[in-house]
Amino acid sequence: MKQTSDFLVIGSGIAGLSYALKVAAHGTVSIVTKREVSETATNLAQGGIASVFSEEDSFEAHVEDTMKAGAWLSDTGIVKMVVESGPQAITDLIDWGVKFSRNEANEYDLTREGGHSQRRILHAKDMTGQEIERALVAAAEKHPNITFYEHHIAVDLITEAKIKHRRVKPDRCLGAYVLDIENKEVITFGARITVLATGGAGKVYLYTCNPDVATGDGVAMAYRAGATVANMEFMQFHPTTLYHPLAKSFLISEAVRGEGAILKRSDGTPFMAQYHELKDLAPRDIVARAIDNEMKIRGDDCVFLDITNKDAAYIKDRFPNIYETCLGYGIDITREPIPVVPAAHYLCGGVAVDSWGQSDIENLFAIGETSCTGLHGANRLASNSLLEGVVYGDRAAQKSLELITDKQSPFPPIEPWDSGNATDSDEEVVVAHNWDEIRRCMWNYVGIVRSNKRLVRALRRIQMIQEEIADYYWDFTVTSDLVELRNIATVAEMIVRCALERKESRGLHYTIDYPETDNIHWKKSTTVCKVF
Ligand code: SIN
Secondary structure, three states: OEEEEEEEEEOOOHHHHHHHHHHHHHOOEEEEEOOOOOOOHHHHOOOOEEOOOOOOOOHHHHHHHHHHHOOOOOOHHHHHHHHHHHHHHHHHHHHOOOOOOEOOOOOEOEEOOOOOOOOOEEOOOOOHHHHHHHHHHHHHHHOOOEEEEEOEEEEEEEEHHHHHOOOOOOOEEEEEEEEEOOOOEEEEEEEEEEEEOOOOOHHHOOOEOOOOOOOOHHHHHHHHHOOOEEOOOOEEEEEEEEOOOOOOOOEOOHHHHHOOOEEEOOOOOEOHHHOOOOHHHOOHHHHHHHHHHHHHHHOOOOEEEEOOOOOHHHHHHHOHHHHHHHHHOOOOOOOOOEEEEEEEEEEOOEEEOOOOOEOOOEOEEEOHHHEEOOOOOOOOOOOHHHHHHHHHHHHHHHHHHHHHHHOOOOOOOOOOOOOOOOEOOOOHHHHHHHHHHHHHHHHHHOOOOEOHHHHHHHHHHHHHHHHHHHHHHHHEOOOHHHHHHHHHHHHHHHHHHHHHHOOOOEOOEOEOOOOOOOHHHHOOOOEEOOOO
16 A cells, blocks of 8 residues: 655654644645554653743853753754744744743743753643643644544655665655554555654663653664664663652653752752752753662662642642642652652654754654754753754754655655565564563663673673564564564664763763763764665
8 A cells, every 4th residue: 555745754742743734834744653643752741841031041041051961062053043943933832722831920931940040941830741742733633734644653764775776875765664553554655755753762771751652763764774873872861750660650850850849868868969069950961870879879769859848739730740640659749758760761862964854865854852953962951852843843844845846746656565475473472572671781781870891781682682683573574563672672772882982971971981071082973874
């Protein structure tokens, strides 16, 4: 079966939806999404979206905070461009129907998070992402040119090189092979422009506050197609996810610290002053490493986040989702501290793109967490990611519209998916086992504190698993679990390779073998690109 559209968007979070809304007036848009439309990382974002919105704030201050948090690896030009596009991005969201929280004076309420020198985070209580997702999905569903394909997972990109079975330089993207999960059929989606907006890859780690969809599909597909991928060693661990056996790493927003919560040891003593002058509002890499250190030196299972210094009515109104969820686990956050641990949260690396979101394969864009734009450097500043999603949704849309001036030309012929002699597998246990092994290996060997020895060990294990997956892939009918397993293995390998390449500690990459930052040799990105 074959579908064609002008624009193929893979992923339905803030970046993909805002791109779709910008191009839909100019052509047909297919949005492929592997679960239900709102099952995205955007939907889980609590804190908010950073933008300069108050008189006391300035673009310069936001740029400086972003550069500092990113350990000076961010691209200053890109940071400036994104920060200065912030107010327009917020206006776009408001125009699409997003309702941000307001204060008593009926102005937008601005909160603060780690690494920000000013209050500049717009939010919708503690469910900002849910509100954004709601509004954008509603706007997209109304648009006659946008078609959603839920429960469809992209398997691989289709490029000119792939269909000609030879090297093509520069290569050009023609669409993607997509598995219709319910009907177990691989469909050929042809498109003039293909956009990867599949989010991050937290599921590569055993503990993550990402949703189940975060398996790095876009980065893995782009890599397999020959695109350059950058800075994969910079996986951000969120310092505070709920520590509870049933909670599956529920996020406790950094805005809780922004509003005055204090991190404490089990004996009630605060500890962040020992680690950074901004104490509990230090950048995330520093707070996560401090917690990791506290847990290791004391042998504790968690630390505690205490917001009981605030009025109970205020807490319930400002953080209704966190309050209710914790209460559901028997923790009343207005009266007792919250047990917390770090968990994998955000991939700062990804598909290397230019300032318009273009990868080095023609007609292939990557936006949002899937991309590496140069904004986040070695550590993302809190709440800059939703901002990046809207800004690059817009820029990729502008560039796409320039590229499809020859809209009348026919779509090139594409061979349908060849499933060869694949049969249904009776060994699903192998897939489940490999999933588990990769995630444990990454957590234990490629976590918050790294060493060469552990990284080499991880690489060996992951490569063995990849060989097994390769056999499995060609022998058995493709399933979404298998597609995701292949993707997490590919992403895991890239993370380890980049981590081994970077011979220094910077931002989110800390290794005991090179504990210092080396600005002379390493103030640059690491890259990986498949050799054909
Ligand atoms: C949070 O609410 O702490 C998450 C915000 C972010 O990751 O930007």
